[in-house]
Amino acid sequence: MPTDGDVGRHGLPDHLYEIGKQLTMAKFGLFLGCNMPAIRPDVERAMRLALPAVGVELVDLEGCTCCPAFGTFPSADENASLAVSAWNLSVAEEKGLDAIVQCGSCYSSLRLARAKLLHDEERKKIVNELLKGAGKKYDGKSSVRHVIDVLYNDVGPQKISSAVKKPLKGINAVIQYPCHTRFPNEVLGFDNPGRPRMLQELVEALGAKVESYSRELQCCGGAGGFARVAYQDAVKFAKKKFDAIKRETHPDLIIVNCITCLMHTEKVQKDLNKGNDELSIPVFDYAQILALCLGFDPKEVASISVIPKDKVIEKIVGAA
Amino acid sequence: MIDLTKSNKNLWKEIMEEECGDIRHCFNCGTCVAGCPASEADNPLLIRRLVRMVLLGLEDKLLDDGTPWMCVTCTACEEMCPMGVKPFEVGLAIRRWQSRKDETYIPPAVCEVFETGHTQPVEKSKELRKSVGLDEVPPTVAKFPDLLKKFQKMLKETDIVKNNDYMFKE
Numbered sequence: 001m002p003t004d005g006d007v008g009r010h011g012l013p014d015h016l017y018e019i020g021k022q023l024t025m026a027k028f029g030l031f032l033g034c035n036m037p038a039i040r041p042d043v044e045r046a047m048r049l050a051l052p053a054v055g056v057e058l059v060d061l062e063g064c065t066c067c068p069a070f071g072t073f074p075s076a077d078e079n080a081s082l083a084v085s086a087w088n089l090s091v092a093e094e095k096g097l098d099a100i101v102q103c104g105s106c107y108s109s110l111r112l113a114r115a116k117l118l119h120d121e122e123r124k125k126i127v128n129e130l131l132k133g134a135g136k137k138y139d140g141k142s143s144v145r146h147v148i149d150v151l152y153n154d155v156g157p158q159k160i161s162s163a164v165k166k167p168l169k170g171i172n173a174v175i176q177y178p179c180h181t182r183f184p185n186e187v188l189g190f191d192n193p194g195r196p197r198m199l200q201e202l203v204e205a206l207g208a209k210v211e212s213y214s215r216e217l218q219c220c221g222g223a224g225g226f227a228r229v230a231y232q233d234a235v236k237f238a239k240k241k242f243d244a245i246k247r248e249t250h251p252d253l254i255i256v257n258c259i260t261c262l263m264h265t266e267k268v269q270k271d272l273n274k275g276n277d278e279l280s281i282p283v284f285d286y287a288q289i290l291a292l293c294l295g296f297d298p299k300e301v302a303s304i305s306v307i308p309k310d311k312v313i314e315k316i317v318g319a320a
Numbered sequence: 321m322i323d324l325t326k327s328n329k330n331l332w333k334e335i336m337e338e339e340c341g342d343i344r345h346c347f348n349c350g351t352c353v354a355g356c357p358a359s360e361a362d363n364p365l366l367i368r369r370l371v372r373m374v375l376l377g378l379e380d381k382l383l384d385d386g387t388p389w390m391c392v393t394c395t396a397c398e399e400m401c402p403m404g405v406k407p408f409e410v411g412l413a414i415r416r417w418q419s420r421k422d423e424t425y426i427p428p429a430v431c432e433v434f435e436t437g438h439t440q441p442v443e444k445s446k447e448l449r450k451s452v453g454l455d456e457v458p459p460t461v462a463k464f465p466d467l468l469k470k471f472q473k474m475l476k477e478t479d480i481v482k483n484n485d486y487m488f489k490e
Contacts, residue, residue, distance in 0.1 A: 037449070037458035038440035045452040060459040063467035065437035070393040072429045072439060075415040077480035078337055084433070087471060105393060116339055123338065130477055134470040179394035184408075193399060219357045224393035226358045226365075229386070233361035300453045 026154045028100035028145065029061040029092040031110070034069070035259040036102060039304075043259065043285045046301035047102060047147070050291035054155050054163050061091040061099060067106040070224055074109065082123060083130040085113030090131065092142040099144045102287065104180030104258035105223055110144040111188040146181045147287065148257050149190040152198040157205035165295040166317055167207030174211050174251040174281075175199055176265060178258035179219045202286060203255050206293045211249035215241045220256075222264025238268040242279060252312050257286045266306035282309040292316050327377035335374055335417045341406040346371045352397035352407040358390040365390040367397055367407040370414060383421055388414045423484050434475055434488045437461035437468055 036044050051058055065084060068074060073081035088110060092099040101107040117124045118140045131137055151160065177196050185193040196217075200210045218241045221227060227234040245251060256262050262285050269279045284292075284302060291301035298313045328334075332343060348368050358365035365387040373382045388411045397407035418425040429439050436443070437460065446456040457463045461471060472490055475481050481488050 032458055032460055034438040034440040034442065037460065037462075038438065038442040038445045041445060041449045041454050041458075042452045044458070045454050048454075062459050063461050063464045063471075065461045065471060066433045066439050068433060069429065069439055070391075070412065071389075071427055072433045073480070074412050075389075076419045076426050076430050077478055078339065078416060080475060080478035080480050083474060083478065087474065108393070108395065120338055130474050133477060134474040136470075136474075179392075179396065183395040183399035185399060219392055219394045219396070221357050221392060224358075224391050225389045226361070226392045229390045230358075230361045230363070234357075237357055237360050303452055304448070 025055050025057045026150065027057040027059065027097060028150065029095055029097040029142075030058040031061055031064055031067075031088065031092070031099040031101045031106060031144070033101070033103040033106040033259065034066050035263065040259060040262065040285075042301055042304045043102065043262070043288060046285065046287040046291040046296070049296045049301060050287050050294055051100075051147075051151075053294050054151070054160055054290070056100070056150060056155060058100070059095060059097060061088070061095070064088045064091050067103075067109040069105055070109060071228075079123075079126055079130070082113050082117060082127045085110055086117060086127045086131055086138040087134070087136060089114060089142050089144070090136045090138040093138060096142075098142055100147060100150055101144055102147050102257065102259060102285065104146075104178035104260060107144060107146045107178075108180035108188060114140065114143060115187045146178075146190065146257075148181060148198050148202065151202055151286070151290075153190065157201045160202065160290070161205040161207075164206055164293045166293050168203075168289070168293065168316060169207050171208045171252045171312070171315065172211055172250055173203050173208040173253055173255050174213060174245055174249050175203060175216060176220055176254060176256040176258075176261045177217060178256070178261055180223070180258065199255070199257055199286065203289075206289060211251060213244045213248040215244040220261045220264045220268075222268070223260045227264065235268055235271055238264070239272055242269065242272060245281070246279070251281055252315070253289075253309075254281050254283045255286055255289055256283060259285070270306050280307050282307050282312050284309070289316075322376065322378065324376065328379045329377050331377040331379055331382070332374050335413050336410070337413055337416075339406070340409045340413050341401075341404045343371050343374060343405050343410060345403040346375070346405045347403065348372065349402065351400045351402060352405075355396040355400050357392045357394065358387075361390060363387065365411075367411060371405065371407070371410060374410070374414070382414065383418060388418070419480070423487075426480070426484060426487065430480065431487050431489070434472060434481065435490070437471055
């Protein structure tokens with residue numbers, strides 16, 4: 001499955017590709033991961049409602065597990081780690097689909113694992129031997145795509161813009177790009193790693209004004225072991241980002257597209273406040289804000305949060 | 321002073337797996353550190369220092385060093401390394417070596433994934449999921465106990481589970 005470059009991606013003249021895109025519904029297996037279904041199911045709900053509404057059909061991938069997260073099997077046993085990835089990828093392969101992923105870590109873990117399996121026949125053999133005992137097999141056909149990639153390249157900002165019922169008029173947004181979709185670009189990139197723009201264009205397609213800031217590309221610091229081993233250091237690190245946001249922008253909301261970015265940028269704000277509400281910028285996953293703009297019920301698609309979202313939601317959907 | 325006569329000259333061969341780049345190409349430029357969030361911690365993760373320790377064979381020192389576990393996994397280092405060393409993979413390889421040498425390094429989350437298939441208590445979120453209009457149990461392995469059994473059967477054939485079977489409960 002081609003992944004890189006505009007021509008390689010579809011192998012068709014642009015105008016034919018555009019027509020095809022209008023006619024066909026893209027179809028993906030929805031890989032849920034762990035955090036989203038367990039802690040932030042409103043994001044799962046938002047994806048399940050909003051993506052089909054813009055032409056991305058989602059199919060359940062039954063029996064998937066943890067991707068595995070880098071702090072689990074990848075930190076303990078490489079063959080076991082690749083076997084878990086291959087287990088998950090094989091579920092998509094059985095259905096003849098690519099998987100679509102929201103969580104940055106899941107995306108990176110699955111995508112790196114697939115590249116390793118494709119480049120190392122010996123490793124693939126070992127992993128398939130492990131899978132065999134469980135009645136599974138992975139050839140390497142099914143790949144993994146991130147939501148931003150699919151929404152930008154398979155759907156396109158234009159189509160999204162025309163589907164919007166409640167535009168983000170008069171709303172200022174700042175963006176947090178998920179690191180795990182940027183590096184290493186050779187294996188998992190779909191945007192320009194040094195100057196990503198797809199998420200910004202997708203947000204602008206909803207009618208919001210996106211304010212740039214100097215630390216826009218700084219990692220949130222919430223993933224992996226940093227926040228777990230040295231939480232206060234991770235908070236200090238995030239403070240630099242929030243100081244830049246406060247100094248340089250006037251945001252109504254922060255838009256992310258990774259479950260860790262979502263949970264961490266909320267938690268850190270709460271901890272930086274220590275009792276006062278000086279820092280209280282609501283954080284949304286892109287699918288949540290898309291779902292709101294498409295007219296879906298905020299109680300279903302944006303109901304769980306640490307930083308209150310009611311006011312900005314009211315501004316978007318209008319007073320009930 | 322570091323006494324190199326007592327160092328393990330083959331340490332790099334023990335640690336590096338196929339996934340890593342050739343760490344002998346590292347010339348200690350520090351680009352991996354410059355872009356690393358965890359390098360800003362009070363007790364920082366300095367991946368180039370870890371690479372030096374591996375190359376010099378400082379086994380005991382490396383076994384006592386917990387900083388590889390602070391990696392954010394953003395993988396910026398891998399993008400920026402001018403020598404193709406793949407510092408992110410090096411960090412994970414050091415974690416695996418530590419886990420092999422000293423089982424107390426094995427993260428509890430490894431056992432959780434074995435037991436439930438997930439790192440989060442998916443099965444305990446029924447009410448929350450229902451409140452947003454979703455099925456109480458997601459269609460992951462949490463919903464299919466027979467698949468979880470197969471998943472565990474697969475993992476029981478791996479070294480990590482075989483060598484530490486007392487940690488892994490079904």
